[in-house]
Amino acid sequence: MTDGASTPSAERIYTAGLVIIGDEILSGRTHDKNIAQVASWLQVQGIRLAEVRVVPDVETRIVEAVNALRASNDYLFTTGGIGPTHDDITVDAVAAALGVEVIVHPEARAILERYYADKGGLNEGRLRMARTPEGAELIANRKSGAPGIKIGNLFMMAGVPHIAAGMLDALTGTLEGGAPLVSETVGGFIPESEVAGILREIEKTHENCQIGSYPFFREGRVGANFVIRSTSKSDAESCLHSLCDALSAAGFDFTPGGI
Amino acid sequence: MTDGASTPSAERIYTAGLVIIGDEILSGRTHDKNIAQVASWLQVQGIRLAEVRVVPDVETRIVEAVNALRASNDYLFTTGGIGPTHDDITVDAVAAALGVEVIVHPEARAILERYYADKGGLNEGRLRMARTPEGAELIANRKSGAPGIKIGNLFMMAGVPHIAAGMLDALTGTLEGGAPLVSETVGGFIPESEVAGILREIEKTHENCQIGSYPFFREGRVGANFVIRSTSKSDAESCLHSLCDALSAAGFDFTPGGI
Structure with missing residues (x-):
């Protein structure tokens, strides 16, 4: 991390590096989606x-990239390599980069025991997937069992994009x-699966908003709250306006501020 | 480039680095498609x-990445930053990295004069877009006017994916x-966490395979494809055979070729 990280200033722009770990990206078999989603999230x-x-x-290659990018940025994110198989070695590589031991994290183990109890x-x-570098905290995984891992300003996330999205x-x-x-919220008894296209479209046309x-x-019904976040209040309000218009046009009732 | 590049051998695996140049990727505004297409093309x-x-x-950042990846690989590809605007600085950065001058390439100029004659x-x-590092050759652009640039084992391509595809x-x-x-694939609705031990064991007993x-x-279910890669077709097939036997023995259904 840069020295500046400990002396925050309203003027300084904080930076992050991202290390994407995985042979499947380099072979072209899997099309990366994490660069775009981490980039957009950081932008917001x-x-x-x-x-x-x-x-x-490959451990030496991960260590080299992690050390280079954490030295030159305030934050470092990784995606990939924290699953259950023998080629998931991100935890070992990050621990080696930081010069700490790998432990079985008691809280992560408890989470996995609960998650797999009926599986x-x-x-x-x-x-x-309960292994972490010593001294790490966990990042909640709202989509599946295994948590992400935070150690200092380094964040280790899943490679599967929708799981990484939940961790972000x-x-x-x-x-x-x-x-x-700033955030703006609107909600209603609206099944999110029926408005996924609307949400994607509105987000795409309001680039400073997520x-x-x-x-x-x-009450026996499904619904959702939609939260717009942005560093610009006027952008967030404009996005809210577009979203409400689109929900109206699609015939949905909604409540400003959420329900 | 590594010294080995000039002494080819059927045994050695050639490698390439890729530098993607562009603020628009890092801001999340543009979703990169070049990693996947360059990766797939190289695989073939x-x-x-x-x-x-x-x-x-940023020139210093491009120079740093170009020099690092060309030192450690046989080939280096870049995408982006070879267009007409002030922020298209890849030619200048690569020339700086190689320690050569930037010239107006006569053949590139002629191509552009013809292409824009009626535009x-x-x-x-x-x-x-006719500027190149001194000593460069051109890469045909079958989709629009400006050519790509080849200098030694370094290939500079457009950032727009379909134009880059034509250059590849x-x-x-x-x-x-x-x-x-060569690769062999088998897949199924098999949770990878249940077969991690099998994968590790099979890989260990087939040392020429990954x-x-x-x-x-x-469809609401987890699954996985398992891809065996090797430079030997018979080794890959033998490994596939062992893997299928092991999956069968463990009671899993699977589909040859993947799903």
């Missing part, structure tokens, strides 16, 4: 993505140095 | 993509490379 936080490196599932229980592979969502607004975020969708089940 | 050429870096439109002719911006196509079969990789595990979430 008011933090600049300064560089991305894509490296293979055959923990086994050797699944238990791998859990981190929203928590990073020091970001421009202050729309989070938070589904619920209440 | 029998050349391994070893690392990708995404850097902003208002050359202007200052369009003429920028023009280069197909022209790169001296190593043995082509097994990648690519999870997905589809």
Whole structure:
């Protein structure tokens, strides 16, 4: 991390690096979606993505990229390599880069025990996902069992894009140095699966805004609150306006401020 | 470039680096498609993509990435920053990295004069696209006017994906490379966390093969494709056979070729 990270200033622009880990990206088999979503998310936080490196599932290569990008940025994110298989070595590589031990994190183990209780229980592979560098905290995983990992200003996230998205969502607004975020909310008994296209379209046409969708089940009905976040109040309001118009046009009732 | 580039051997695996240049990727405004298409193209050429870096439109940052990746690979590709505007500085950065001058390439100028003859002719911006590092050759652009640039083992391509695709196509079969990789795939609605031990064991007993595990979430169920890569077809087939036997023995249904 740069020295400046400990002396925040309203003027300084905080930066982040991103290391994408995985042979499947470098072979072309999997099309990366994490660069775009991490970039957009950081943009909304008011933090600049300064560089991305894509490296293979090789410990020395991960260590090299992690050390280079954490030395030159305030924050470092990684995606990929935290799953259950033998080629998931990100935890080991980050621990090596930081010069700390790998431990089984008690809270992560408890989360996985609960998650797999009715899915055959923990086994050797699944238990791998409870391993963290010593001194780490967990990042909530709202989509599946295994949590992400935070150690200092380094964030290790899943490679599967929708799981990484949930982890980013859990981190929203928590990073020091970001421009202050404003939010606008609208909600209703609206199944989010029926408005996914609307949300995507509105988000795409309001580039400084991000729309989070938070589904619920209440009074026997499904619904969702949609939260627009931006560093610009006028951009957030304009986005809210467009979203409400689109929900109206699609025949949905909604409540400003959310329900 | 590594010294080995001038002493080819059928055994050695040739590698390439890729530098993606552009603020628009790092801001999340543009979703990169070049990593996947360059990766897939290299795979077919029998050349391994070893690392990708995404850097902003800043000369020092481009020079740093170009020099790092050309030192550690046989080939280096860049995408982006070869257009007509002031922030298109890839030619200048690569020339600086190589320690050569920037010239107006006569053949490129002639191509652009023909291309723009009925489109208002050359202007200052369009003429920028005839600039190359001294000593460069051109890569045919079958989609629009401005050519790509080849200098030694370094290939500078457009950032617009369909134009870059045409330039890759023009280069197909022209790169001296190593043995082509073959791959065998098997997949199914198999949670990878339940077969991590099997994958590790099979990979360990087939040392010329690498097994990648690519999870997905589809039709409400988790599954994975397992891809075996090797430079030997018989080794890959033998490994596939062992993997299928092991999956069967563990009670999993699977589909040859993947799903």
